[in-house]
Amino acid sequence: MTVTIRRLWTQPYNLQLKSALSWGQGHRLDALNHVLVFAELSDGAVGVAEATPRPSIYGETPESVAAIVAQDCAEMLIGQRIESVRDIHAAQHRLTLVKNNNTARGALDMTLHGALARSTGTALPDLIGTTAERVRVSFILGTGTLDSVLEEVRWVYDAGVRVLKVKVGKDFARETEQIQRIRQIYGPSLDLYVDANQCYSLEDADEYLHQLVDLGVLWCEEPLPVQQLRERAVLRDRDLMPLIADDSAFTLPDLEREIAFDTFDILNIKTARNGYSEAAAMLHATQSAGKGVMVGSQAGSLIGCLHALLFAAQAGVDYPTEATFFLKVHEDHSDLLTLDDGWVDMTQVRHAFQTLEARLVP
Amino acid sequence: MTVTIRRLWTQPYNLQLKSALSWGQGHRLDALNHVLVFAELSDGAVGVAEATPRPSIYGETPESVAAIVAQDCAEMLIGQRIESVRDIHAAQHRLTLVKNNNTARGALDMTLHGALARSTGTALPDLIGTTAERVRVSFILGTGTLDSVLEEVRWVYDAGVRVLKVKVGKDFARETEQIQRIRQIYGPSLDLYVDANQCYSLEDADEYLHQLVDLGVLWCEEPLPVQQLRERAVLRDRDLMPLIADDSAFTLPDLEREIAFDTFDILNIKTARNGYSEAAAMLHATQSAGKGVMVGSQAGSLIGCLHALLFAAQAGVDYPTEATFFLKVHEDHSDLLTLDDGWVDMTQVRHAFQTLEARLVP
Incomplete structure (x- = not known):
């Protein structure tokens, strides 16, 4: 049958x-x-x-x-x-x-x-080709006052986070101060990258990215408005810092355009928006183009984070996975997953997925 | 207050x-x-x-x-x-x-x-700047057997339509036969353009557009997949036939990208998807770029067609308006609007809008 x-x-x-x-x-x-x-x-x-x-x-x-x-x-x-x-x-x-x-x-x-x-x-x-034994994770820092941000860094660091994504693009002076303070406190024990959410212009970006590099920031996500395709290709060509594509590559057709125009260095694949089928096609296309891949979660609860982690533990995903949003959620299941010095153990992820699926499926 | x-x-x-x-x-x-x-x-x-x-x-x-x-x-x-x-x-x-x-x-x-x-x-x-006394309209032809298509052409011609958009991109031989038959029957009394719905490739498009020009087809909407931005700019540069942007310019940011890459000759603005505010901004941007503008309706009933026509009767909209879908709809109000040798009279449109609004608003 x-x-x-x-x-x-x-x-x-x-x-x-x-x-x-x-x-x-x-x-x-x-x-x-x-x-x-x-x-x-x-x-x-x-x-x-x-x-x-x-x-x-x-x-x-x-x-x-x-x-x-x-x-x-x-x-x-x-x-x-x-x-x-x-x-x-x-x-x-x-x-x-x-x-x-x-x-x-x-x-x-x-x-x-x-x-x-x-x-x-x-x-x-x-079934989906999960092979890695552990996956390195990152955490997307909330915005707010310097104190509230440093407080969040403190507790997520205590929870085992070792890579942070910082939202920038609104007030450069304030944001660099924030990044400086985090680097002063945590030094090389925390890796940092930024998400500019399309807020820079090509004119600003040169200076901003130079300064961010000096602060030890590793990568920058979507510095320019996505419709400024030519400008994004120009910026990428200047090679100031590896650029992450997210908003510019929601889908496989978007990604094909971005690869054709060579606008990015690292693709942020979100299983929450692409499922596994399109995510697999995007991973393949990105690898074929010689680019890096990270996996994001769309502010998902534990089940979404686990789905992202299972995908992220495939060969070819070489950057940290933003699958830690469950840390911010009040839910009964969050004891199923813990971080260890920046990593999650995939045996634990497999077990957590099995347990949670059994709880959620009627 | x-x-x-x-x-x-x-x-x-x-x-x-x-x-x-x-x-x-x-x-x-x-x-x-x-x-x-x-x-x-x-x-x-x-x-x-x-x-x-x-x-x-x-x-x-x-x-x-x-x-x-x-x-x-x-x-x-x-x-x-x-x-x-x-x-x-x-x-x-x-x-x-x-x-x-x-x-x-x-x-x-x-x-x-x-x-x-x-x-x-x-x-x-x-309020919105309607100035023209009449607007030329077009009709989007359905697909089907040659006989059923010719039957539709017959009744919309009788209803006063003088411009047709023909959907192509699936079977070139069959589609050109259809277009040839329509031209044989109606000669210069019907204007024709095509919508290829992103179905051609850059390789095909040269030959196809040449043949369509020979058949007297006036314009071609979206010949290539929208993500093939570079290819679309190349095709536009070959100047085989004026190209209409629709799927590639759903919004103002999309349109800015298309203007920057010079991919089209005529923009199809649909008030149903842009409202009047974004449509006005798109009209302005397109005129500033030296391109033509047509107005489409998103298979709307009479109220949607009237909203489109009110916008289409502004200065700067220089191609026919696809606001005739109401002809295909069973509704009580369709006697409010009639076509006269390819045109609608804007005094009638104003009156029809007023009457219909009074009927629909509680």
């Missing part, structure tokens, strides 16, 4: 944050109002993944995720064969008829991988 | 099509499942516009439109002053924090223009 997709459904999933998160101009997050996406195959195997609706990034809401999964996606996928990863890729290909809805489609893809793993009696990490 | 936004709400709006519409790979439309978006100002003035959710183009669903308007948009807009078009632009600027959701935000923008017009006792056409 062919194994097919029998049912797709969603469930709202709300978790309070330990402290509010704000970024850019007016973005603020107090709680994770996420959506669990479930898929059941015809043999009864069920998978689960977390969709992270972000109105200000991808335009999704919890309601839009629920609607697109239960209606448009279900209409295209119910009855489709799922007996191999190749079948999931075919399902995702059908879903290219649904535009945007990145985290809904991404979660659906990871859900199907989880269901397939259960259906075939393979551990999900083995 | 300052006039502010008091309330935003939505209402599903379903209309049957006279015949099903299919395009591209597996897109199909039997009925318009649209959403009416309403805004009420603090002085009681109410506006209305139609959102046209298109999962396969913008990723929106009726549910996503309802959710983003009632929650995220309302949160940012309720209480904001609306006493001038400048205030609406400010409101739209706040909404740039909501990504995608193009038709929801577009409808909201047109709704606010309508409410402001009523609040200030100005006719909406005068």
